[in-house]
Amino acid sequence: MKKFILLTTVLAMLASCGSNDRGELTGVQGKKWHPEKPYGMELIPGGAFIMGKADDDLAGVQDAPAKTVTVRSFYMDATEITNSEYRQFVNWVRDSIVRMKLAVLADEIGKIPDDGGIGEFAFKDADTANMSVYEKYMFQNYTGLGPTGYEGRKLNKDVDLIFDTAEYPDEWYAEVMDTMYLPLEASYNGQRTWDVNKFKFQYSYMDIQEAAKNRGIKREDAIVKEEIKIYPDTTVWIRDFAYSYNEPMHNDYFWHDAYGDYPVVGITWQQAKAFCEWRTINKNSYQKSRKGAAMVNTFRLPSEAEWEYAARGGLQAATYPWGGPYTKSDRGCFMANFKPVRGDYAADQALYTVEAKSYEPNDYNLYNMSGNVSEWVNASYDPSSYEYTSSINPSVNDRDNKRKIVRGGSWKDVAYFLQVSSRDYEYADSARSYIGFRTVQDYMGTQVTKNGN
Template sequence: MKKFILLTAVITILASCGSKDRGELVGVKGKKWHPEKPYGMELIPGGAYIMGKADDDLAGINDAPAKTVTVRAFYMDATEITNSEYRQFVHWVRDSIVRMRLAVLADEVGLTQEDEGTIGEFAFKDADTSNMTVYEKYMFENYTGLGPTGYEGRKINKDIDLIFDTSEYIDEYYAEVMDTMYLPLEESYNGQRTWDVKKFKFQYNYMDIKEAAKNRGIARKDVIKKEEVEIYPDTTVWIRDFAYSYNEPMHNDYFWHDAYGDYPVVGVTWKQAKAFCEWRTINKNTYQKSKKGAALVNRFRLPSEAEWEYAARGGLQAATYPWGGPYTKSDRGCFMANFKPVRGDYAADQALYTVEAKSYEPNDYNLYNMAGNVSEWVNASYDPNSYEYTSTINPNVNDEDNTRKVIRGGSWKDVAYFLQVSSRDYEYADSARSYIGFRTVQDYMGTKVTSNGSN
């Protein structure tokens, strides 16, 4: 026992002598961190503001009584998510599904990446374990394939470009896989086969932090939720939203044609908007992992209702609109947003439907179209009384049992009342509309940035 105590004392002395902290409590030093503004986003400094109606609620809804609240700093997209940006998500999901199907078929027929000129070029990258690190090999041997298909966790090959020109398909197996991704021939017309967009499904997992916090004894695996979402926008909204109206050109071209690439995406549900946020996080962190020593980014998400209104106000207290107000025209007689200014006249503001996401003048936080163009999903459920019981710090109410989700900002087909920064509206979470889009936010890491901290 004495020898053990002596040995422990020697080790302790040696550890102290070899340490650079001189025995002081200096903390664990991590890598130096510098905040990086996400691409296409603006930093919204945290602070307090008066949330809700500053004037009389002329519509008599009375769902937004004024109260002072505080929100933390965050980044927000300068514009609504555009068709082009959402198409990047759709293409990523589509291509991932195609690559997985190619890899599975290559595995079934026994082809590998060494079989050039065949579907084997798209075989799983982990089919050859010789180039794996010790950790990768351990994970592959112990965890890969633990799922319903037996292919969960396998690494698909993204190094080779997919082939979409039918005249360049590399073999019959490739043609077989691609055929499964299109609608059947009997559902095609004019010699064109179109993608079966029902197969464009995005799967992701998330942890229900609120449930975990409320049920402290609950197992971790019980609060990890899995979602699978069909992510292609519903283009038929242009027809369904307006009875006895000719909007077929918008249905046919609005989402996929490059002419509308910089216009806000519409026809997406609340769940699809949340799926986009998860994908954006995964996509960015995949890149971060490829850069040695790069830190992972925190998740992108939909804004809370309080964050959205705070950002829309642009630092102006008690303003009616993002530009102040109380009028919807500038001093030169120009409309300040895209909305329906006159009964039956959608074009009085120089726009019939939506406009490019970077149109009109931005507010003082450099955010475009926080009023008009398209209404925007936020991460909140609609309760007309929620302002009465929400917290005054980062307030938000998102009851998963309440499928009515808040939309903000008004749209191209709305009257001026819905453009007011304090006006609230809602739509059901599984509904898609031709006048609802969204933008994303990301938490600012740290607390230094506040709009009124120096005061």
């Protein structure tokens, strides 16, 4: 017993050595937090607003009765996600798949970096000499446990991929690259194009709602795994408009640099969600490379309430982001890109979409919250959802309801759909030439608030 008391006393003395708390309850002192505004985003200060139709429901839909709700602070993209930004996602997925295929083949034929050729793209753990203790432990205990046996192995991203066929280092490299293109019989005009069906993004997330409702569920059973084809459906330009010549948009809109700053379209709701997951992974991979840098919050689609609150720009009971009730300025210029006159798409100086940073932003410095392209939000459509949602951070997203909300109206819509309170929907697996998206990120902290004015 004496030995136990002595040991406890020694441990207590050791624990207090080097501490400056003088035995007081001071809390764990972490690093000082400095919020960093994400690139290309604007801070939307939380607050209360009247959500829903504040004026006549001319269409008689009656799915948006006015109610006062409150949302927390968040960051939102100043513009819709552009073709250029989405291409960064597509290229990242493509390059990751190519690197994985190269590493797997190098592993199968026993090549290591010193061998050159495809060996330069071998897994980093192909040579265990320079691995840390932790990396060796993970390699020895977890390699081979996944479906393919290659899960968790680190790709070598220090070597640039080679896309010029004249510079392929060996036949093994050529064999891998050949699998990423359409077969010769599917090519024409002497051009081989990427097989976009190979561009699949895999990710996993925890279904917090399910875990919270079912307390007995195991953690691993609440983890959802997804695999999504991420290439935009460029055929939407043809399918959305029968008896209309839109082949140039199908051929060039996504890939050509002339449209780099235009909003991406042909994206399903699932693809928009996948983009958000990738953006989080991409940013946090960079944060990990910076010693001591904090991980960032998840990028996601906005809730319906967040979208409407941001679109209003602090204006209560406004019809449009600029106020209203008119769609023209005092100088007679249209305030957004939409279909202002029957059959006359070009009356607002635009035939299809316009660059994402066009027209005047609203008071939160957000562009094209009305018009240009409609935007996916993280909500399922229920005509009566306003009747039962919470008044704080309202959100309705039923996994079994495939009708997902789109907001803001587009270049092909009439003014009614541009109203910040108008609701519309499309099915989650559908892609359209007039639907895009923008992302949000939660603000860390609660001190930034603003009452509606």
